Amino acid sequence: MSFEKIKRSEDYSKWYNDLVINAGLAEHSAVRGCMVIKPYGYAIWEKMQSQLDKMFKDTGHQNAYFPLFVPKSLFEAEEKNAEGFAKECAVVTHYRLKNDEENIGKLIVDPEAKLEEELVVRPTSEAVIWNTYKNWIESYRDLPILINQWANVVRWEMRTRLFLRTSEFLWQEGHTAHATKKEAIEEAETMLTVYADFAEQFMAIPVIKGLKTASERFAGAEETYCIEALMQDGKALQAGTSHFLGQNFAKAFDVQYTNNEGKREHVWATSWGVSTRLMGALVMTHSDDEGLVLPPNLAPIQVVVVPIYKGEEQLNQIKEEIQPIIKDLQNQGLSVKFDDRDTHKPGWKFAEYELKGVPIRLAVGKRDLENKTIELARRDTKTKETISINELATKVPKLLQDIQKSMYHKAKEYRDQQIKEVNSWEEFLVEIEKGGFLSAHWDGTSETEEKIKELTKATIRCIPLNNKKLSGKDVFSGKASDQRVLFARAY
């Protein structure tokens, strides 16, 4: 680890970028705006996938796979959606390369292999999926369709940041079709709850469930539900969205079903997604100046054991004592690593696992063996204690649960402190510089929202679900308002 660590207080943005790279989560690739997700980062993503996939299946969804490419004519069909994504589409225009005769060993695009119709690399799959659903839906008996897809998508970005904004990213996208509006809205809300539960129970990130304003909605949605999290620098991050799409796509692709009275009706739709962006939220919510701090529920390595030894014999004594306990922990479903590499000193290993955010580090040396003790270090609190080796198999699983909860509560305490009621424009201008969510009255117009964004870079992150209606005056325009909404600067 021959790099210099930067502190969050010095440059939060550089701290984040350095940490993602130094902890081995991801790096920039030779392809503009695309990242390489490295094994350690991918292992965290796999844990996220596996849990989300289980939650999707538990709520009745199945996985499927739809094409990467969307023919331009399909892409155009739902106009708002097309308009929303047109400016960031990678477009395939040719299907062959050929030798460059003027430049031996080089290839050029073969002009004779031009596609009759260009293909858009999917920025999202509504178009290609609804064009497919059209053939799957005939009567109410074919509904609901509850499908999820794990896939890569491409949205061309000019300014990219690892995990937070990349031209290609990995995500899941749910696409459901329903007979009634009510059922579709319930689905969108159910999936929002799944996302919120996942964020809070697995990522240990408190989130606010809410609705987006019209101008922040997904292109083509009637209503966008979201979960909003708060990063350590006071900026908000949209961690997941669930859209009630109304009948927009059903109308664009003419997807109708025969209801149980024999009448033809357009189908109602939802879509919902979370992406590798969650990795950025995970890093920025919990990590510290020493490195990552991973919640046990998503840590690829939950416990690392570092033996401190001189020579084979001592190592063997340690192994003999410790390995049965490691086995026991593994049998309990924990991920435990025993790091007896002789290429690195214990101090180096300690720093490495600190950087990598391993929740519990156990160190055991000759004297520990004599005393039947082991040193246990907790990554989140940086506390150490010496415990009896005999206690390990019961204490460690319990402690991992405690760490998981404690990380959530710490993050929630911070987030709660950062929600401030603001009642005047002067106050707004002062508080927005400090970061956090500002709870302020809004007159409900896109004009005011836009103006506030221009002046402060703050956007309305959401109108919290179950928001209290109470009359007041818009913090900027002074016009009548019937509720407070949450403003923040955001990633």
Add this chain to the structure above:
Amino acid sequence: MSFEKIKRSEDYSKWYNDLVINAGLAEHSAVRGCMVIKPYGYAIWEKMQSQLDKMFKDTGHQNAYFPLFVPKSLFEAEEKNAEGFAKECAVVTHYRLKNDEENIGKLIVDPEAKLEEELVVRPTSEAVIWNTYKNWIESYRDLPILINQWANVVRWEMRTRLFLRTSEFLWQEGHTAHATKKEAIEEAETMLTVYADFAEQFMAIPVIKGLKTASERFAGAEETYCIEALMQDGKALQAGTSHFLGQNFAKAFDVQYTNNEGKREHVWATSWGVSTRLMGALVMTHSDDEGLVLPPNLAPIQVVVVPIYKGEEQLNQIKEEIQPIIKDLQNQGLSVKFDDRDTHKPGWKFAEYELKGVPIRLAVGKRDLENKTIELARRDTKTKETISINELATKVPKLLQDIQKSMYHKAKEYRDQQIKEVNSWEEFLVEIEKGGFLSAHWDGTSETEEKIKELTKATIRCIPLNNKKLSGKDVFSGKASDQRVLFARAY
């Protein structure tokens, strides 16, 4: 199920295509050459993925993710590889669409958003990965690198067939880097064994492990190992490949490491992959005129229970008796479905689960309940027996294992019969029309191989590993040969 079933003997190709569609595995999409993998098909693929992923991790590999796009200049770097794939590359040339001013509501490619360098949609990822490994490898301590990626790839195909040959397909690609040639060859061989074990133990497909001839090798490989399977129509199918890449990519991307004597050397490489093509192999190895026959180890539903009842009361009696047993089977890790839909008759359900290849079907009616019996039907042999309900929890798991083995042995028996020694060109011409593998002497030249292919459409599928050396005369040229190789027509 309002479609007409075609028999294998009538038109094998149409039988396959109809079955893939009618059983709900996949269908053609609006995108030329790209398929939609439907939930039932995807559920089988997920089972394959999950098992393969475990086998890769058990052999020390980690997953990671690399970009979808390969800049043309990187793609060109390893010339043989580039040449091999250039003719089937989808190429991204632009990154934006804009409104078509002459055609309201339509979009056109924005000519101002032309990329300076075109991006190839990955047909395989060696180029982008080796360009990345270059930065990861400094000394022998950084080796080996053992990485796998689950991804979609695109190879433009003119004639496509569901699963067997599609322009976009899903696969995994392993990419490893080693300090020595020996280690790289061992890796390529290890992964071939993983593939063979997976095919035989999970897919119940017997395979022959072998080496490809020079002309059938992966573009850029020094040696391509393969597993070859035989379909019911006598055509061979390459089910997986593992490549020893020598130092070709290391040299193309200048990837060197410092060995333990301080000298710089080029790294040695392998790559290996299997794809959704395996789905085609699975269907074509086992299925019959009634539908799919799935091996229990990969069946999304292993056991289906169909209640035969009149009215709520009978259904409830059946439920009361059967549900504890279903629970028991599920607790043993089996996937059991209870289908009490009242929208379909039992006979319809029987046909549906037959079509979908569910290994065991249980049917239980009023009289069964009185007798404490249940009817058990086996999909692979189409045999039925009546057994005691009390035996279910022990008999069913055991039977699933038997079915798995029995399917493998049946396929192996067929395959073994279809390997024929052929000793003259006349015999070759007769036998190749009957299908199967022809074991024949080959003089080792690409010229003869090419000639035989032109005349018969048969290719050398592989030189079996541990092939016996024995002198003879080439079946076509009559020139000296030191071994027999396997010829076949292939998918």
